[in-house]
Amino acid sequence: MRKFLVSMGFLTSSFFFVLPISAAEHEVEKGDSLWELAQEHNTTVAEIKETNGLESDLILPKQILEIDREIDYVVERGDSLSEIAKEYDVTVSDLKEWNNLETDLIIIDEELTIKEVDKEKSEASQEETQEANTQVETKETKETNNTEETQEVANTEETPEASEPKVEKQSNTSSEESSEQSGExxxxxxxxxxxxxxxxxxxxxxxxxxxxxxxxxxxxxxxxxxxxxxxxxxxxxxxxxxxxxxxxxxxxxxxxxxxxxxxxxxxxxxxxxxxxxx
Structure with a gap:
């Protein structure tokens, strides 16, 4: 069973489902400041300004501001950053940045902060990552093919006498592999x-x-x-x-x-x- 704590002040059901994250609206009151709002909602002045297209820290009474909503996710046994990121439509990098994680290791009962993200930026980042992975895989495939071609040429140039022991060695290797497979x-x-x-x-x-x-x-x-x-x-x-x-x-x-x-x-x-x- 998964447990969720929501920073908006209510406890959700512990059944397994994805909790939507959306921006909350705040009507500016007299005496409000961006710094106080950022502290209250566990965000930053820069994020509030970016979300609302503000060029300065000046805000006026009755002005409506959108403030990112976030939740606290309680880690359970078997969880991983990649699975949590997939559930909430964010990236592992986002989770690590929001929670000051240096590695992918998370521990049972640890609380992770999950924020709303700019989906367009997130999708662009994922596309760049996929493109980079594709380039790496292509490079590895080419290197593997080159290695196989080199080995094939070397085997072709060997004399028949030299190649006979190799056949026997390959047969032994096949037997060893079969033995390993039988060990499941x-x-x-x-x-x-x-x-x-x-x-x-x-x-x-x-x-x-x-x-x-x-x-x-x-x-x-x-x-x-x-x-x-x-x-x-x-x-x-x-x-x-x-x-x-x-x-x-x-x-x-x-x-x-x-x-x-x-x-x-x-x-x-x-x-x-x-x-x-x-």
Whole structure:
């Protein structure tokens, strides 16, 4: 379940949905100043001036100003900046800038500020990012093709006697790959969580009490990918049991249980291999 705190002074439903963010109108009263309004609404004078096309700090009584509305989002287990950004139609860079984050790591119960953004600017930024990614992918593809062509030429110039051992070596490599595949190793995105948090029962979906067993190796999984009760080995974590689920744990994604928040911070977000043991 997701929790939301709204800075406008009311609590929304905790059901999973996207809360719309829109600009609020404020009628200027005698004695108001842009600085006071910015402080009251947790924004900046520059943002108010830009939103309302003001060239100076002068405002008049009964003048209507649009002020960006924002919400406070409470991080839950399995959340990531990319998923939150997608839900609220903002970018990861926006979230990091608004919350002074230096990395993509977020922790359970952490509050994130989410503001209204200029969609035209946001879409332009996303298009630039996609274009840059396309250029990088094209460059990598060309480099890969060049490497394959070089290897093909080198193999063609070898003598038949020299090429025979290579055939045998390739056969051995194929056998090794088949062996790895039979071990059912999958690559996943792994975050970390702790049972010691406000509102957490500490009991997993399979009934494991993590508060009584803080050092137990348990991972939250998507049961359609890794069935509950499966024993696995997680790269960098060790042998564990698939004993929990999470609303944000979908597809090739897992959450590893750690005893405390410090270890969750240390873990961060990693791409690891998970090997199915039984």
């Amino acid at each position: 190793t999958i690559e996943v995105s792994a975050t970390a969580y702790t049972a010691k948090c406000d509102g957490c029962s500490g009991v997993t979906a399979t009934g494991i009490d993590l508060l009584e067993n803080p050092n137990m190796k348990v991972i939250a999984v998507d049961p359609s990918v890794i069935p509950l009760g499966t024993r696995v080995h997680v790269e960098g974590y060790g042998e564990a049991i698939a004993g929990d689920t999470g609303g944000a744990i979908k597809g090739n994604k897992i959450d590893v249980h750690v005893p405390n928040k410090d270890e969750a911070y240390d873990w961060g977000v990693r791409t690891v291999d998970v090997t199915i043991l039984d």
